[in-house]
Amino acid sequence: MRDPNPRRNLIVQACRALAVALAGVALALAGCASTGDSPAQAARQPKNIIIMFADGATSTQWDFGRYSSKVLRNQPFVTTDVVFKEGSLGLLSTHPSDAYVVDSAAAGSAMSTGHKVNNAAVAVTPDGKEVSTVMEVAKAKGKRIGLVTTATVYDATPAAFSLHALSRRDSQGLVDQYLALEPDVLMGGGSDYFLPAGTSGGKRKDGKDIIAAFRAKGYQIARNTAELKAATGTRLLGLFAEEDMDFELDRDPAREPTTAEMAAAALRVLSRNSPNGFVLLVENENTDTAGHANDAASLMHALWAFDDAVRVALEFQRRTPGTLVIITGDHETGGFSPTYAQKDLSSLSSKNRFYTGDEQLRMLGRITMSLNQVKEELGKKPSGQVLDKLLAEHFPGFRLDPDLRELILNQKTLERNFTYLPQNLLGLMVARQTGYYWGTSGHTPEPAVVGATGPGEELFRGYQDNTDFGKHLHRLISGR
Ligand SMILES: [Zn+2]
Numbered sequence: 001m002r003d004p005n006p007r008r009n010l011i012v013q014a015c016r017a018l019a020v021a022l023a024g025v026a027l028a029l030a031g032c033a034s035t036g037d038s039p040a041q042a043a044r045q046p047k048n049i050i051i052m053f054a055d056g057a058t059s060t061q062w063d064f065g066r067y068s069s070k071v072l073r074n075q076p077f078v079t080t081d082v083v084f085k086e087g088s089l090g091l092l093s094t095h096p097s098d099a100y101v102v103d104s105a106a107a108g109s110a111m112s113t114g115h116k117v118n119n120a121a122v123a124v125t126p127d128g129k130e131v132s133t134v135m136e137v138a139k140a141k142g143k144r145i146g147l148v149t150t151a152t153v154y155d156a157t158p159a160a161f162s163l164h165a166l167s168r169r170d171s172q173g174l175v176d177q178y179l180a181l182e183p184d185v186l187m188g189g190g191s192d193y194f195l196p197a198g199t200s201g202g203k204r205k206d207g208k209d210i211i212a213a214f215r216a217k218g219y220q221i222a223r224n225t226a227e228l229k230a231a232t233g234t235r236l237l238g239l240f241a242e243e244d245m246d247f248e249l250d251r252d253p254a255r256e257p258t259t260a261e262m263a264a265a266a267l268r269v270l271s272r273n274s275p276n277g278f279v280l281l282v283e284n285e286n287t288d289t290a291g292h293a294n295d296a297a298s299l300m301h302a303l304w305a306f307d308d309a310v311r312v313a314l315e316f317q318r319r320t321p322g323t324l325v326i327i328t329g330d331h332e333t334g335g336f337s338p339t340y341a342q343k344d345l346s347s348l349s350s351k352n353r354f355y356t357g358d359e360q361l362r363m364l365g366r367i368t369m370s371l372n373q374v375k376e377e378l379g380k381k382p383s384g385q386v387l388d389k390l391l392a393e394h395f396p397g398f399r400l401d402p403d404l405r406e407l408i409l410n411q412k413t414l415e416r417n418f419t420y421l422p423q424n425l426l427g428l429m430v431a432r433q434t435g436y437y438w439g440t441s442g443h444t445p446e447p448a449v450v451g452a453t454g455p456g457e458e459l460f461r462g463y464q465d466n467t468d469f470g471k472h473l474h475r476l477i478s479g480r
Contacts, residue, residue, distance in 0.1 A: 046324035046455040047277035056288030056333030065303035087453030092466040105168040107330035108160030114470035122165040135162035144278040150245040151285035152190025189241035201242040225257040247370040248301035260308040291333030294427025296436035297367035324454035332446035335439020356435030369394035371423035
């Protein structure tokens with residue numbers, strides 16, 4: 001029967017025409033997929049991918065980097081001011097399979113494999129399946145691969161981007177897997193699990209010397225900054241500390257290179273003999289470690305060190321078209337909360353309040369020792385005398401209130417989510433005078449931020465899950 005409404009008839013016809021057209025587009029797309037990459041796909045497939053990774057850093061940390069860099073360094077923070085502003089920007093939800101709050105192993109695994117795993121697992125799903133990591137996929141595609149970190153090279157993030165383990169604590173097993181995987185560049189701390197127990201700084205239980213094993217496979221070995229700068233080969237193992245590398249505030253520049261120096265060396269090595277390009281992960285772990293310690297000054301310097309390395313990556317990208325640079329982190333650490341607060345508790349009126357600003361930031365800028373180093377200097381039984389001397393020398397202008405001093409000397413915590421002693425208490429000393437407060441010594445579920453610039457960058461736009469990040473990387477590497 002004919003529809004008596006002619007207007008409705010017109011709409012039905014238009015819809016049918018649209019459906020036919022859409023079917024045509026779908027067929028055309030299917031055709032592209034079966035006959036290889038379309039020109040558009042090929043154009044957005046990068047030859048090189050550089051993942052710049054600040055562990056524990058999300059939006060508050062990034063903004064603190066921007067603000068402090070402008071005020072104290074008088075220079076732009078390229079992470080926010082260039083990549084986030086001009087590239088593609090997205091957020092990632094971070095929860096693991098078994099909780100709401102994530103650890104670095106589960107977050108890194110999701111971002112590397114596209115699969116959710118339990119906290120502490122390294123690219124192994126809850127049902128025990130080893131799922132392909134970004135570096136495995138890249139290697140299978142004939143790309144060169146590199147991993148750089150300020151943590152131990154077997155720490156959660158670099159491990160999750162390349163290896164597999166039921167527990168991130170299997171340090172010796174992870175190092176063995178690196179030797180089998182043969183990343184073209186492997187750099188950071190953690191020489192302890194490359195050397196046998198009984199030798200200086202060695203912890204391996206099987207008596208093996210894995211540094212010698214890498215050398216036998218044709219790797220150049222760098223153990224300090226000068227050796228790193230002199231490295232000219234096509235494969236490089238750089239181990240600059242027995243455990244984690246130092247905070248910027250405590251770093252000996254002759255012994256340990258900066259994140260930027262490591263990034264530059266990695267790019268130099270990886271871009272040699274590289275017809276299929278490379279995938280490089282550069283991680284600054286100190287942004288996370290500072291968060292656990294509630295150490296705002298160390299966080300600031302770690303963010304600047306990271307941003308200097310981003311400059312190196314962007315400079316490489318300018319010289320090397322076809323390079324995708326991605327900036328991200330895995331989760332937030334510390335519940336970092338720059339805020340306003342009462343100057344003291346004599347009055348709760350707003351007249352007795354300060355809003356943190358340049359003056360308080362300059363106080364942070366005058367701190368010359370990390371809170372982790374203060375712990376080292378204090379030793380197992382903190383003495384009031386040593387504490388006062390350290391604070392006078394390295395924390396000019398700060399006063400330690402009696403309640404915090406007593407807790408530090410008695411090695412007691414204030415709350416059960418502040419477990420890093422005495423760092424969290426000293427962090428509170430800094431917070432009371434500067435407004436740089438913290439909510440925890442652990443992680444929080446604040447979404448991770450992704451900024452991307454270069455071919456394929458648009459995939460990372462919008463609000464996604466951390467598994468989507470991994471899926472995009474796999475697609476960009478394999479061209480599917
Ligand atoms: Zn952490």
